Amino acid sequence: MSIESCQIRKLPTISDERGDLSFIESGRHVPFPIERIYYLHDIPAGASRGGHAHKRLKQLIIAISGHFDIVLDDGVSQKRVHLDRANIGLYVCPMIWRELDNFSPGSVCLVLASRPYEEEDYYRNHDEFLADSAGA
Ligand code: TYD
Numbered sequence: 001m002s003i004e005s006c007q008i009r010k011l012p013t014i015s016d017e018r019g020d021l022s023f024i025e026s027g028r029h030v031p032f033p034i035e036r037i038y039y040l041h042d043i044p045a046g047a048s049r050g051g052h053a054h055k056r057l058k059q060l061i062i063a064i065s066g067h068f069d070i071v072l073d074d075g076v077s078q079k080r081v082h083l084d085r086a087n088i089g090l091y092v093c094p095m096i097w098r099e100l101d102n103f104s105p106g107s108v109c110l111v112l113a114s115r116p117y118e119e120e121d122y123y124r125n126h127d128e129f130l131a132d133s134a135g136a
Helices: 126-132
Strands: 008-010 013-016 019-022 036-040 049-054 059-065 068-073 078-083 088-092 097-101 108-113
Touching: 059 078, 068 088, 078 088
Parallel strands: none
Antiparallel strands: 008 088, 013 019, 036 108, 049 097, 059 088, 059 108, 068 078, 068 097
16 A cells, blocks of 8 residues: 555535535545544644554545644655645545644544444554555
8 A cells, every 4th residue: 555545535516605515425435435434623733643554444534624734654655735625535545654733723634434443453553554564
């Protein structure tokens, strides 16, 4: 798995004078069936989140309000992605170490996930991740 597989996905939006309506259908606008939704909110200034990778989990990450950055690392290459639109998602495939930072005040990070919460799916140690990653 490489960070090249982690692509921006534009979500469908219906706009009129009343505002924008965006929508997501499981398996159609995200490349997996959605099994879980979680969101990060009330994030204090200067906080960073993530700091782990997943063995099997696929995710679509959306700045549903405000903006933040995601640093992706496949064990070989890194890239920083800025998310700042409610109708733009970043697909994150398995075996990608990620850190989220630079949260704007009041920002909300919505995550659509392919699997239920499973602690055994996490790499929380970067050296263990590197040992099993594309860079090994
Ligand atoms: P974690 O995934 O480490 O958060 P982040 O990457 O944003 O820093 O999860 C933080 C805590 O929340 C950890 O104890 C696991 C728990 N958690 C759940 O119980 N269910 C979930 O769906 C998620 C994402 C986390």
